[in-house]
Amino acid sequence: MAYRCEICGKHGKSGNRVSHSHHKTRRRWKPNIQRVHAVVDGRNRHIYVCTACLRAGRVTRAV
DSSP states (O other), rough: OOOOOTTTTOEEEEEEEEEETTEEEEEEEEOOOOEEEEEETTTEEEEEEEHHHHHHTSOOOOO
């Protein structure tokens, strides 16, 4: 699955996982990306969209 929103461009971020002893290891945060039917240039297509864009109504969903 593509971990990038095709509407806003949101993608994964990286950082440190910190244990109780303050030992740091690398980790990733992935956005909640969903594959939806949408109208793009007048045609129905599957696109990958984050849930924030879906809730905000930035996507014209196909029926």
